[in-house]
Amino acid sequence: MTVAGNRDPEARSRRHDPGRRDRLIDVALGVLAEHGVAGTTHRRVAAAADVPLGSMTYHFGSMDDLLHAAFTRLAERTADAFDQALTEAGTAQAAGDAVVGLIAGPTLNDPETMLASLELYALAARRPEFRAITDAWMARSREALHRHFDPETALMLDALIEGTTLHRALSLDPMPVSTVRAAVERIVRP
Template sequence: MTTNGTTGRRRGPNDPERRIRIARAAIQVVAERGIDGLTHRAVAAAAGVPLGSTTYHFATLDDLLEVALHEAAANNVRVLREWEENLPPDTDFAAALSELVMSYLHEQYPQTVVEYDLYVAALRRPRLRAATAAWDAALTQLFGSRTDALTGRLLAGLFCGLVLQAVLADPRPSAAQVEALVRRAIAGPGA
């Protein structure tokens, strides 16, 4: 009890997860409201932290965007690595990659939209470009591990472009259309 008879609340230990909760909340806010809806107040509410915590950890909105993009990229790369590790060695990689593209358009659609929202934000915010470059490099390495370095780079670009175009397309491409493009890319020139 304090001297005035009320129960004093002691400050608990530092919350080491607060920064990451704020980063994840920033992704959630972008998912719900888009980049333009990202505010410290909205992120604080989504993270369940005081407004001062968001501004303490991330002074500007670009700081929030940067951490959100890094978090989204790291999560996406982790999921893709798990996907690739679970493919048997003799998998038809073109078919598997096509199925992956289709999952981004259907089952993972909400996450796909927020990831691309954050990715495209780097067009006007140069400090975000390091995160997008790391994301692209991880895709290139991942796809190159099943093909070769040059084809991996081509597939990374094709993957990103196909997903972005298909998310915006009406109607969306069929799995067969996507697979035909992936097969052509893997087969190389003259195929």
């Protein structure tokens, strides 16, 4: 209990949380992966983030605002990983290896990332206002691929990455990495 005029330092530190909005976005991605768009609510995200429900409506005027922020974060993080992998590739061969690594590695196959991505794809398919997120994501992926490949090859690789990642994630018998490598090599072969 506090004396009148004195504030509880612990309560004050909870209110002063400059990173709260970012943390809520990150937590929302986990909630989206676990419960889907239909099961994601302000209340559920607030509980998962251990913040008052009012924080949600303070930072996000609507559920669409929260979904847009969370899915934009997902797309930016994934595009950043593409950028990094392809920037580090010094040759076209290394870039092909990086593409195989993106398809078969942890970046796109992390369960939370995969489930949240599937939720974004479904939402964007139903609600065109969310397609701007997927469109920007694909544009950044192709831009990263353009460092090493012509525009048509980059487009084919981008589609291969999306489709093959989904195929591997949803198949009971995922495509082996050797087949992924063969597909990439067929596309990038001079």
